[in-house]
Amino acid sequence: MKTDRLRCSLLHLLPLAFILTTGCETPPAVPAAPPFTPVADVKELMEMVIDPAADVVWESVGAIITAEGTEEIFPKNDGEWATVRNSALVLAESGNLLMLGERAKGEGPWMIMSQALVESARIAFEAAEAKDADAIFMVGGDIYSACETCHVLYWYDEDGAIPSTGSATPPTTTSLILPEKVRASTQ
Numbered sequence: 001m002k003t004d005r006l007r008c009s010l011l012h013l014l015p016l017a018f019i020l021t022t023g024c025e026t027p028p029a030v031p032a033a034p035p036f037t038p039v040a041d042v043k044e045l046m047e048m049v050i051d052p053a054a055d056v057v058w059e060s061v062g063a064i065i066t067a068e069g070t071e072e073i074f075p076k077n078d079g080e081w082a083t084v085r086n087s088a089l090v091l092a093e094s095g096n097l098l099m100l101g102e103r104a105k106g107e108g109p110w111m112i113m114s115q116a117l118v119e120s121a122r123i124a125f126e127a128a129e130a131k132d133a134d135a136i137f138m139v140g141g142d143i144y145s146a147c148e149t150c151h152v153l154y155w156y157d158e159d160g161a162i163p164s165t166g167s168a169t170p171p172t173t174t175s176l177i178l179p180e181k182v183r184a185s186t187q
């Protein structure tokens, strides 16, 4: 009787022993919570981080044409170049922030537009490091396309500010954004 009970309890222990030994090799199946804690929602990120940074980049280069002539606008010293460079970097990394956690709206165009923002702002960052005003001007259009293509698909449509038919066609002016890919994934 005693040995029976002992055998019984040993048998019960066997699966435990199995779990204990295999538990050393296989990590627990429960996915770990992400270490990051998003603070801003998409609207706040747009208003407080992305829009101000984009304005710095866009307004740093260009030309004012008047009757008196043309005034070229470009950063004039190291400090002004650094301001543009810093804002371009904020913009590029903000594209990554848009893809994190709850902010991401699906795996489709949202990700493509966020990546287009990362890529175009990265080029602006490098142009600012090289103090190349023309390159910043050129890539400014690509940045704008990334913003507006996403707004047409995820913002204006919901608000009805732009009708979902007719003018709500993603702009095709940038080489960074692939309109066919975007359209295919929204059909």
Ligand code: HEC
Residues within 6 Å of the ligand: 042, 043, 046, 047, 050, 051, 054, 091, 098, 110, 111, 113, 114, 117, 143, 144, 146, 147, 148, 150, 151, 154, 155
């Ligand atoms: C991946 C998609 C996406 C990209 C890229 C994007 N936006 Fe937005 N943006 C949104 C969405 C969605 C909203 C609406 C947020 C809401 O009202 O909840 C928005 C709203 C805004 C707003 C209004 C915020 C407010 O106060 O209501 C501004 C300004 C803005 N975006 C600027 C920009 C600029 C500038 C860029 C490019 C440099 C950009 N966005 C790129 C998705 C995007």
